[in-house]
Amino acid sequence: MSQSVHRTDVVIVGAGPVGLFAVFECGMLKMRCHVVDALDMVGGQCTALYPEKPIYDIPAHPAIEAAALIDRLAEQAAPFAPTYHLGQQVETLTRTDEGRWLVETNKGVRIDAQAVIIAAGCGAFGPNRPPLDGLESFEGTSVFYMVRRRQDFAGKRVVIAGGGDSAVDWALSLAEVADKVSLVHRRAKFRAAPESVARLDALAREGKIEMVVPYQLAGLEGSDGQLTAVRVATLDGVEKAVPADAMLAFFGLSMNLGPIADWGLNLERSHIAVSLPGCATSAPGIFAIGDIATYPGKLKLILCGFSEAAQAAHAIHPMVHPGEALHFEYSTSKGVPGA
Numbered sequence: 001m002s003q004s005v006h007r008t009d010v011v012i013v014g015a016g017p018v019g020l021f022a023v024f025e026c027g028m029l030k031m032r033c034h035v036v037d038a039l040d041m042v043g044g045q046c047t048a049l050y051p052e053k054p055i056y057d058i059p060a061h062p063a064i065e066a067a068a069l070i071d072r073l074a075e076q077a078a079p080f081a082p083t084y085h086l087g088q089q090v091e092t093l094t095r096t097d098e099g100r101w102l103v104e105t106n107k108g109v110r111i112d113a114q115a116v117i118i119a120a121g122c123g124a125f126g127p128n129r130p131p132l133d134g135l136e137s138f139e140g141t142s143v144f145y146m147v148r149r150r151q152d153f154a155g156k157r158v159v160i161a162g163g164g165d166s167a168v169d170w171a172l173s174l175a176e177v178a179d180k181v182s183l184v185h186r187r188a189k190f191r192a193a194p195e196s197v198a199r200l201d202a203l204a205r206e207g208k209i210e211m212v213v214p215y216q217l218a219g220l221e222g223s224d225g226q227l228t229a230v231r232v233a234t235l236d237g238v239e240k241a242v243p244a245d246a247m248l249a250f251f252g253l254s255m256n257l258g259p260i261a262d263w264g265l266n267l268e269r270s271h272i273a274v275s276l277p278g279c280a281t282s283a284p285g286i287f288a289i290g291d292i293a294t295y296p297g298k299l300k301l302i303l304c305g306f307s308e309a310a311q312a313a314h315a316i317h318p319m320v321h322p323g324e325a326l327h328f329e330y331s332t333s334k335g336v337p338g339a
Contacts, residue, residue, distance in 0.1 A: 004110060006083070008034045009320045011103045011113040013090050013260075016044025018290035018305035019119035020073040025313035026117075027080025031320050034111050036103070040087040043070035044121050045253075049146040053169060056193065057301060085109050091259050093286070101285055115316040118272060118281075118288040119309070120260060128251040130161065130217050141225035142246045147174075155179050157243050159230045161217055162250030168192035168200055170248060175208045182210040182242050184217065184232055212242060220247070260292075268294050278315030279308045285319065287312040 010026050012019045015037035023033045041047055043066075046055075051067035058064055064072075088107040093116060096102050103111040127145035129135060135143065147153070147170055154177040160167050163185040169192070171183045183200070188211075190197050203209045212232055218239055219231035229241040257270055266273040266282040271294035274280060279287045279295075289308035291300050298304075317326050 005102070006034060006109070006111040008032045008083070008111060008113050010034075010115050010117060010316060011036065011101070011111050012117045012119055013037075014044065014119035014121055014290070014292075015039070015042040015084065015086065016119060016121050016290065017046055017069060017073055017302055018121075018309055019044070019117075020070070020077050021306050022117050022119055022289065022309035022313065023077035023080060023082045024073075025310045026316070027077065027082075029313055029317045029326070031313070031316065033080065034083045034085065034113070036085045036088060036090050036105060036109075036111075038087070038089045042074055042084065042086070043067070046070050050166070052147060052150045052173075053166070054173060055302070056195075057303060059303060085111075089259065093263050099285070114285065114320050116286045117309075117312050117316075118260065118286065118292060119290045119305070121291045122253055127249070127253060130249055130251060132217060132220055134220060138220055138222065138225055138227055138247075142222065142227040143220070144246065144248050145250070147248065150174065150177060153178050153246060156245040158182070159184060159212075159242055159244040159247045160250065161185075161230075161247065163187070163190045163192075164250060164252070165192045165196065166250040167248075168196045170250070171209055172196060172199055172203065175203055180210065181208070182212050182244070184212040184215050184230070184242070186214050186216045186235070188213045210242075217249075277311050279312045280315060287315065
């Protein structure tokens with residue numbers, strides 16, 4: 001290998017919350033990591049799409065904003081001095097004569113590693129846009145697919161469209177700062193956490209959130225990029241206009257695995273199939289964790305991704321330290337090496 005090739009124990013593809021925790025878990029087992037991410041910052045969707053969104057299912061945190069969670073995870077990983085390669089995408093994985101993996105990015109970075117952990121979330125992602133005439137002229141000024149700063153919507157009339165966790169969570173959050181929040185959904189049942197739906201119902205009864213159900217988006221009113229109203233319609237075609245200064249559309253993300261699809265791994269509906277325990281893929285030395293991994297009974301929860309990170313790290317340990325017995329201890333007795 002030339003001197004231009006980095007040599008490490010593990011390459012982690014993806015610097016979202018699960019990828020960051022994988023750095024910690026590998027570090028606790030004395031394995032060095034390089035981390036590659038297409039974004040120019042760590043945090044994945046938590047940083048890029050909803051840094052101020054509260055997350056309610058992280059143990060010991062009744063609520064924590066996404067950006068704060070990423071800050072804590074990066075701080076937790078820091079004692080193990082990971083090397084980050086941000087703003088670039090892994091293009092190829094090549095098996096070396098030594099049985100290791102050569103990882104190459106679109107910016108020419110080459111990393112030789114014993115193992116690879118893919119924690120790429122949804123892969124390359126983008127919002128699913130509603131099919132509305134003239135939508136593009138409002139995007140970025142009064143139509144949005146994410147919330148970067150909650151305060152940007154203070155005092156505004158906000159229409160939120162969608163029926164999942166993002167729509168419900170932001171309706172609850174923005175009700176505290178917006179002049180008015182209207183939630184549009186095609187049916188009265190929401191695909192969100194039961195506790196969140198209960199809070200939504202309570203705020204609706206108090207008149208703090210307007211429930212626009214069962215309706216779906218029908219059109220936009222306004223000019224020069226500024227909304228004045230969102231037109232909605234029932235399934236029977238009866239329309240009405242909901243006054244609005246801004247609209248948030250939460251219809252999920254479209255996934256694109258990008259180069260990952262060409263790495264010869266077993267794929268199931270744009271996810272990487274893994275086996276448990278360990279989260280090993282069909283290629284020896286390559287593991288997948290977090291949202292991109294699938295197996296029977298899979299739950300797409302951050303805390304499950306954390307567990308998968310630990311499993312992958314323990315499965316990799318004998319590859320990096322062959323013949324070395326691993327006497328696993330709780331971190332309370334072991335401490336954090338280097339901290």
